[in-house]
Amino acid sequence: xxxxxxxxxxxxxxxxxxxxxxxxxxxxxxxxxxxxxxxxxxxxxxxxxxxxxxxxxxxxxxxxxxxxxxxxxxxxxxxxxxxxxxxxxxxxxxxxxxxxxxxxxxxxxxx
Amino acid sequence: xxxxxxxxxxxxxxxxxxxxxxxxxxxxxxxxxxxxxxxxxxxxxxxxxxxxxxxxxxxxxxxxxxxxxxxxxxxxxxxxxxxxxxxxxxxxxxxxxxxxxxxxxxxxxxxxxxxx
Numbered sequence: 001x002x003x004x005x006x007x008x009x010x011x012x013x014x015x016x017x018x019x020x021x022x023x024x025x026x027x028x029x030x031x032x033x034x035x036x037x038x039x040x041x042x043x044x045x046x047x048x049x050x051x052x053x054x055x056x057x058x059x060x061x062x063x064x065x066x067x068x069x070x071x072x073x074x075x076x077x078x079x080x081x082x083x084x085x086x087x088x089x090x091x092x093x094x095x096x097x098x099x100x101x102x103x104x105x106x107x108x109x110x111x
Numbered sequence: 112x113x114x115x116x117x118x119x120x121x122x123x124x125x126x127x128x129x130x131x132x133x134x135x136x137x138x139x140x141x142x143x144x145x146x147x148x149x150x151x152x153x154x155x156x157x158x159x160x161x162x163x164x165x166x167x168x169x170x171x172x173x174x175x176x177x178x179x180x181x182x183x184x185x186x187x188x189x190x191x192x193x194x195x196x197x198x199x200x201x202x203x204x205x206x207x208x209x210x211x212x213x214x215x216x217x218x219x220x221x222x223x224x225x226x227x
Contacts, residue, residue: 006153030212031212031213033213033215033216035216042201042218042219042220042221043154043201043203043216043218044218045215045216045217048213048214048215050212088153088154090154090216092212092213094211098144098156098159098167098169099142099144099156099159099205099213099216100156100170101146101153101154101155101156102153103152103153104152104153104154106151
Protein backbone atom coordinates (compact mmCIF):
# COMPACT_ATOMS: atom_id res chain seq x y z
CA UNK A 1 0.00 0.00 0.00
CA UNK A 2 0.93 3.64 -0.06
CA UNK A 3 3.23 4.33 2.82
CA UNK A 4 5.82 6.95 3.63
CA UNK A 5 8.69 5.75 5.82
CA UNK A 6 10.69 8.26 7.83
CA UNK A 7 13.96 7.84 9.72
CA UNK A 8 15.34 8.26 12.26
CA UNK A 9 12.57 8.20 14.85
CA UNK A 10 14.59 10.30 17.30
CA UNK A 11 17.67 12.48 17.05
CA UNK A 12 19.40 14.12 19.99
CA UNK A 13 22.12 16.58 19.02
CA UNK A 14 24.37 19.16 20.59
CA UNK A 15 23.39 22.72 19.77
CA UNK A 16 25.30 23.77 16.69
CA UNK A 17 25.43 20.28 15.18
CA UNK A 18 23.64 19.42 11.97
CA UNK A 19 20.46 17.33 11.70
CA UNK A 20 18.96 15.34 8.85
CA UNK A 21 15.73 13.38 8.51
CA UNK A 22 14.87 11.16 5.56
CA UNK A 23 11.61 10.05 3.95
CA UNK A 24 11.20 7.17 1.57
CA UNK A 25 8.35 5.77 -0.47
CA UNK A 26 8.26 2.53 -2.45
CA UNK A 27 6.20 4.20 -5.17
CA UNK A 28 6.56 7.51 -6.94
CA UNK A 29 5.18 10.53 -5.16
CA UNK A 30 3.34 13.37 -6.84
CA UNK A 31 4.68 15.86 -4.34
CA UNK A 32 5.98 15.97 -0.80
CA UNK A 33 5.42 18.43 2.01
CA UNK A 34 7.33 19.01 5.24
CA UNK A 35 5.82 20.05 8.57
CA UNK A 36 7.10 20.90 12.03
CA UNK A 37 5.20 20.21 15.22
CA UNK A 38 6.27 21.74 18.49
CA UNK A 39 5.47 19.81 21.69
CA UNK A 40 1.79 20.23 22.52
CA UNK A 41 1.09 22.00 19.24
CA UNK A 42 -0.27 21.20 15.82
CA UNK A 43 1.72 20.57 12.62
CA UNK A 44 2.80 23.70 10.79
CA UNK A 45 3.67 23.68 7.11
CA UNK A 46 7.31 24.33 6.17
CA UNK A 47 7.57 23.69 2.44
CA UNK A 48 6.37 21.70 -0.57
CA UNK A 49 8.48 20.01 -3.23
CA UNK A 50 6.95 19.05 -6.56
CA UNK A 51 9.68 18.65 -9.18
CA UNK A 52 12.11 15.78 -9.57
CA UNK A 53 15.49 16.66 -8.03
CA UNK A 54 14.14 19.87 -6.50
CA UNK A 55 16.15 21.58 -3.77
CA UNK A 56 14.78 24.43 -1.68
CA UNK A 57 16.34 26.37 1.15
CA UNK A 58 14.88 28.30 4.04
CA UNK A 59 17.68 29.93 6.02
CA UNK A 60 19.39 26.97 7.78
CA UNK A 61 16.95 24.39 6.39
CA UNK A 62 17.56 22.57 3.10
CA UNK A 63 14.91 20.37 1.54
CA UNK A 64 15.53 17.89 -1.27
CA UNK A 65 13.27 15.77 -3.47
CA UNK A 66 14.88 12.77 -5.12
CA UNK A 67 15.30 12.39 -8.85
CA UNK A 68 12.87 9.45 -8.87
CA UNK A 69 10.43 11.33 -6.60
CA UNK A 70 10.54 8.45 -4.12
CA UNK A 71 12.59 10.04 -1.37
CA UNK A 72 13.14 13.37 0.31
CA UNK A 73 15.27 14.84 3.03
CA UNK A 74 15.35 17.80 5.39
CA UNK A 75 18.73 19.03 6.60
CA UNK A 76 19.20 21.63 9.32
CA UNK A 77 22.60 23.27 9.57
CA UNK A 78 23.91 24.39 12.96
CA UNK A 79 20.84 23.53 15.02
CA UNK A 80 19.45 25.97 17.56
CA UNK A 81 17.19 25.35 20.54
CA UNK A 82 14.31 26.83 18.54
CA UNK A 83 14.56 23.87 16.15
CA UNK A 84 13.25 21.48 18.80
CA UNK A 85 10.15 19.59 17.69
CA UNK A 86 9.00 16.77 15.49
CA UNK A 87 9.50 17.01 11.74
CA UNK A 88 7.11 15.21 9.43
CA UNK A 89 7.09 14.57 5.73
CA UNK A 90 3.75 14.11 4.00
CA UNK A 91 3.25 12.79 0.49
CA UNK A 92 0.61 12.49 -2.19
CA UNK A 93 0.71 9.79 -4.83
CA UNK A 94 -1.40 11.45 -7.47
CA UNK A 95 -3.16 14.71 -7.98
CA UNK A 96 -6.21 15.19 -5.80
CA UNK A 97 -5.43 12.10 -3.71
CA UNK A 98 -5.00 11.73 0.02
CA UNK A 99 -1.98 13.10 1.88
CA UNK A 100 -0.10 10.49 3.94
CA UNK A 101 2.28 11.45 6.73
CA UNK A 102 5.52 9.80 7.65
CA UNK A 103 6.02 8.75 11.27
CA UNK A 104 8.10 11.82 12.09
CA UNK A 105 11.56 12.51 13.54
CA UNK A 106 11.70 14.03 16.98
CA UNK A 107 14.62 16.44 17.37
CA UNK A 108 15.92 17.33 20.81
CA UNK A 109 18.90 19.58 21.44
CA UNK A 110 21.51 19.80 24.22
CA UNK A 111 22.29 23.46 24.88
CA UNK B 112 -10.09 34.49 8.93
CA UNK B 113 -10.38 32.03 11.79
CA UNK B 114 -8.62 29.31 9.75
CA UNK B 115 -9.44 25.78 10.90
CA UNK B 116 -11.44 25.49 14.10
CA UNK B 117 -12.10 22.33 16.09
CA UNK B 118 -14.47 21.71 18.97
CA UNK B 119 -14.29 20.53 21.64
CA UNK B 120 -10.67 20.95 22.77
CA UNK B 121 -10.96 18.17 25.33
CA UNK B 122 -13.43 15.32 25.75
CA UNK B 123 -13.77 12.32 28.03
CA UNK B 124 -16.09 9.50 26.97
CA UNK B 125 -17.09 6.19 28.40
CA UNK B 126 -16.76 3.05 26.33
CA UNK B 127 -19.73 2.68 24.02
CA UNK B 128 -20.71 6.35 23.98
CA UNK B 129 -20.97 8.21 20.70
CA UNK B 130 -19.91 11.74 19.85
CA UNK B 131 -19.09 14.08 17.01
CA UNK B 132 -15.90 16.07 16.69
CA UNK B 133 -16.54 19.29 14.83
CA UNK B 134 -14.25 20.85 12.26
CA UNK B 135 -14.83 23.99 10.25
CA UNK B 136 -12.72 26.12 7.92
CA UNK B 137 -13.41 29.53 6.41
CA UNK B 138 -10.83 29.46 3.61
CA UNK B 139 -13.04 27.81 0.98
CA UNK B 140 -10.67 24.83 0.80
CA UNK B 141 -11.74 21.81 -1.21
CA UNK B 142 -9.66 19.26 0.67
CA UNK B 143 -10.32 18.42 4.30
CA UNK B 144 -8.98 15.57 6.38
CA UNK B 145 -8.95 14.00 9.81
CA UNK B 146 -5.84 12.57 11.44
CA UNK B 147 -5.25 10.91 14.77
CA UNK B 148 -1.98 11.17 16.65
CA UNK B 149 -1.12 8.74 19.40
CA UNK B 150 1.66 9.51 21.92
CA UNK B 151 5.06 9.45 20.29
CA UNK B 152 3.60 8.54 16.95
CA UNK B 153 2.93 10.19 13.67
CA UNK B 154 -0.32 11.36 12.13
CA UNK B 155 -2.50 8.64 10.69
CA UNK B 156 -5.17 9.58 8.17
CA UNK B 157 -8.69 8.55 9.19
CA UNK B 158 -10.91 10.00 6.44
CA UNK B 159 -10.59 12.73 3.87
CA UNK B 160 -12.75 14.70 1.47
CA UNK B 161 -11.86 16.37 -1.82
CA UNK B 162 -15.05 18.41 -1.94
CA UNK B 163 -18.61 18.72 -0.68
CA UNK B 164 -20.44 15.41 -1.00
CA UNK B 165 -17.23 13.41 -1.52
CA UNK B 166 -15.49 11.45 1.22
CA UNK B 167 -13.08 8.54 1.26
CA UNK B 168 -11.27 6.34 3.73
CA UNK B 169 -7.74 6.90 4.90
CA UNK B 170 -5.36 4.55 6.68
CA UNK B 171 -7.39 3.90 9.86
CA UNK B 172 -11.11 4.46 9.10
CA UNK B 173 -12.68 1.73 11.26
CA UNK B 174 -14.92 3.07 14.02
CA UNK B 175 -15.28 6.50 12.43
CA UNK B 176 -17.78 8.09 10.06
CA UNK B 177 -17.63 11.39 8.23
CA UNK B 178 -19.81 13.48 5.99
CA UNK B 179 -19.22 16.64 3.95
CA UNK B 180 -22.47 18.39 3.27
CA UNK B 181 -20.84 21.82 2.92
CA UNK B 182 -17.41 23.06 1.88
CA UNK B 183 -16.86 24.55 5.34
CA UNK B 184 -17.69 21.65 7.68
CA UNK B 185 -16.25 18.16 8.05
CA UNK B 186 -17.49 16.46 11.25
CA UNK B 187 -16.01 13.18 12.51
CA UNK B 188 -18.37 10.76 14.27
CA UNK B 189 -17.40 8.07 16.72
CA UNK B 190 -20.29 5.65 16.76
CA UNK B 191 -19.31 3.54 19.77
CA UNK B 192 -16.17 4.80 21.47
CA UNK B 193 -13.46 2.34 22.49
CA UNK B 194 -10.35 2.89 24.66
CA UNK B 195 -8.24 2.32 21.53
CA UNK B 196 -9.66 5.58 20.17
CA UNK B 197 -8.01 7.60 22.92
CA UNK B 198 -5.89 10.02 20.93
CA UNK B 199 -5.42 13.57 19.74
CA UNK B 200 -7.49 14.29 16.65
CA UNK B 201 -6.46 16.90 14.13
CA UNK B 202 -8.54 18.30 11.31
CA UNK B 203 -6.82 19.94 8.36
CA UNK B 204 -7.75 21.69 5.13
CA UNK B 205 -6.03 22.59 1.90
CA UNK B 206 -6.69 24.04 -1.50
CA UNK B 207 -5.20 22.79 -4.73
CA UNK B 208 -4.03 24.05 -8.08
CA UNK B 209 -5.94 23.48 -11.29
CA UNK B 210 -3.46 20.67 -11.94
CA UNK B 211 -4.51 18.94 -8.73
CA UNK B 212 -1.42 19.52 -6.59
CA UNK B 213 -2.29 20.39 -3.02
CA UNK B 214 -1.04 23.50 -1.33
CA UNK B 215 -0.12 23.47 2.35
CA UNK B 216 -2.48 21.89 4.85
CA UNK B 217 -3.71 24.15 7.62
CA UNK B 218 -4.32 22.30 10.87
CA UNK B 219 -6.77 22.97 13.64
CA UNK B 220 -5.58 23.03 17.27
CA UNK B 221 -6.71 19.44 17.90
CA UNK B 222 -9.17 17.63 20.14
CA UNK B 223 -7.77 15.55 22.99
CA UNK B 224 -10.08 12.58 23.46
CA UNK B 225 -9.94 10.07 26.30
CA UNK B 226 -12.13 6.97 26.27
CA UNK B 227 -12.47 5.23 29.63
